Amino acid sequence: MKRNLILGGLLSGLFLFAALISFVWTPYDHAALDIPNKLQAPYAAHLLGTDHFGRDLLSMIMVGARTSIAVAFVAVGIGMGLGVPLGLWAAARQGTLVDELIMRGNDLVFAFPSLVIAILITAIFGAGAVNAIIAIGIFNIPVFARITRGAALSLWQREFIMAARVAGKNATRISIEHILPNVTNLLIVQGTIQFSLGILAEAGLSYVGLGAQPPTPSWGRMLADAQTLVSIAPHMALVPGFAIILTVLGLNLMGDGLRDYLDPRLRVARS
Secondary structure (H helix, E strand, O other), rough: HHHHHHHHHHHHHHHHHHHHHEEEEEEOOOOOOOOOHOOOOOOOOOOOOOOOOEEEEEEHHHHHHHHHHHHHHHHHHHHHHHHHHHOOOOOOOOOOHHHHHHHHHHHHOOOOOOHHHHHHHHHOOOHHHHHHHHHHHHHHHHHHHHHHHHHHHHOOOHHHHHHHHHHOOOHHHHHHHHHHHHHHHHHHHHHHHHHHHHEEEEEEEHHHOOOOOOOOOHHHHHHHHHHOOOOOHHHHHHHHHHHHHHHHHHHHHHHHHHHHHHOOHHHHHHH
């Protein structure tokens, strides 16, 4: 629905704006310690309060937004950049050994959640945002491969694809010129959904210490820091918690709205 698209766009745009503006301005230095004012509830000087080191939570949320968005964006880019070509290739070679190898490889990756992959990568290369990106990106590859293959398979039976074959175009050219443009809308919607899941995954990895490392703020690590202080300073958990909830909600609403907007059949069915 158009309402979902607008509301989702506003919520997502709010955190994107906060992330962008944090490059040039934040209310305070996000790493500055102010021990005398630690664990302060929201008030005029610190609109979202301070943490156990006296750091301004609003500044940390703003900088943490760019961390979450950057990790999720690059991870989705990795998943889409590798998964879409694999899905197109598998569909073009339906029923062959290539198709079977790609899909069984996808099943193998699906057997290991992103957290398990992250633990494996961290054990080898150490914790950090780059390794979190790799872990989430690897998990996104089979998602886009399956979506692309499923949509492409139905298109390979269409008349305009048969006409392209009669015209002498090979499978690769047909996939790029005819199949890909017709699955782009579906990929955009799925990309939005995976972006929200990427933010959740980044927060989860940071919560267990496998994401961005100090002094870089992360919403997940802010939640981890707050878990032993909830009874004393509940705002320390509520602030990053609501940031994650609102961002993911906004992206999901936007994805739902984009699906309706880009698919005329759904738009007519809901009208």
